[in-house]
Amino acid sequence: MFSLKKPSKQKKKPKKTKYQKKKTKQRFGRKKQKAKKNQKTKKLIFEKRLPDDLRIHVNTPAIHKVLGNLIDNAIKYSLEGGKIALSAEKEGDFCRMTVTDNGIGISEKDLPHVFERFYRADKARSRHMGGTGLGLAIVKHLVQAHGGEVEARSELGQGSQFSFTLPLAE
Ligand SMILES: Nc1ncnc2c1ncn2[C@@H]1O[C@H](COP(=O)(O)OP(=O)(O)OP(=O)(O)O)[C@@H](O)[C@H]1O
Numbered sequence: 072m073f074s075l076k077k078p079s080k081q082k083k084k085p086k087k088t089k090y091q092k093k094k095t096k097q098r099f100g101r102k103k104q105k106a107k108k109n110q111k112t113k114k115l116i117f118e119k120r121l122p123d124d125l126r127i128h129v130n131t132p133a134i135h136k137v138l139g140n141l142i143d144n145a146i147k148y149s150l151e152g153g154k155i156a157l158s159a160e161k162e163g164d165f166c167r168m169t170v171t172d173n174g175i176g177i178s179e180k181d182l183p184h185v186f187e188r189f190y191r192a193d194k195a196r197s198r199h200m201g202g203t204g205l206g207l208a209i210v211k212h213l214v215q216a217h218g219g220e221v222e223a224r225s226e227l228g229q230g231s232q233f234s235f236t237l238p239l240a241e
């Protein structure tokens with residue numbers, strides 16, 4: 072069970088080996104550092120709209136990975152002074168979580184392919200950005216494994232909106 076507002080209180084100690092624990096910690100640390108650096112240099116504004124009362128059944132580390140990848144993209148493909156919003160809302164028996172940015176956007180031609188493994192829109196641009204083109208393929212796989220679906224909307228030069236659904240807990 073995963074509450075949107077209080078993830079830290081829900082945390083159970085994972086049974087992992089020492090080696091895995093260290094690795095996860097290191098990787099998370101690096102991500103946070105990178106995000107912070109980007110946040111500072113790009114002067115991004117973050118907004119959150121998360122209701123208290125939505126509860127979902129999830130594997131918490133997997134959903135953190137999903138949100139991490141989407142937010143990582145939003146930061147990476149934003150311009151200076153950009154705005155990134157994270158929101159959640161009820162949609163029937165599902166919770167829809169959405170990450171919105173007003174960054175560089177994705178063309179109509181590239182948009183249907185962004186969840187494919189190794190697909191990167193605008194190859195020349197992507198080379199400078201770093202990354203492998205696996206982030207969204209992982210997002211799609213993890214969300215579907217939880218019984219949800221992913222969706223991407225975007226307009227070149229205007230921004231992007233990535234969202235996914237997860238079944239609500241009864
Ligand atoms: N928020 C976004 N704004 C603009 N383009 C995006 C956004 N998110 C994804 N894309 C496009 O979709 C492509 C695929 O995204 P994905 O996260 O799978 O790969 P990546 O970010 O290039 O690399 P990785 O996630 O493996 O570090 C990106 O290369 C980029 O062209």
Ligand SMILES: [Mg+2]
Pocket residue numbers: 140143144202205206207
């Ligand atoms: Mg990515």
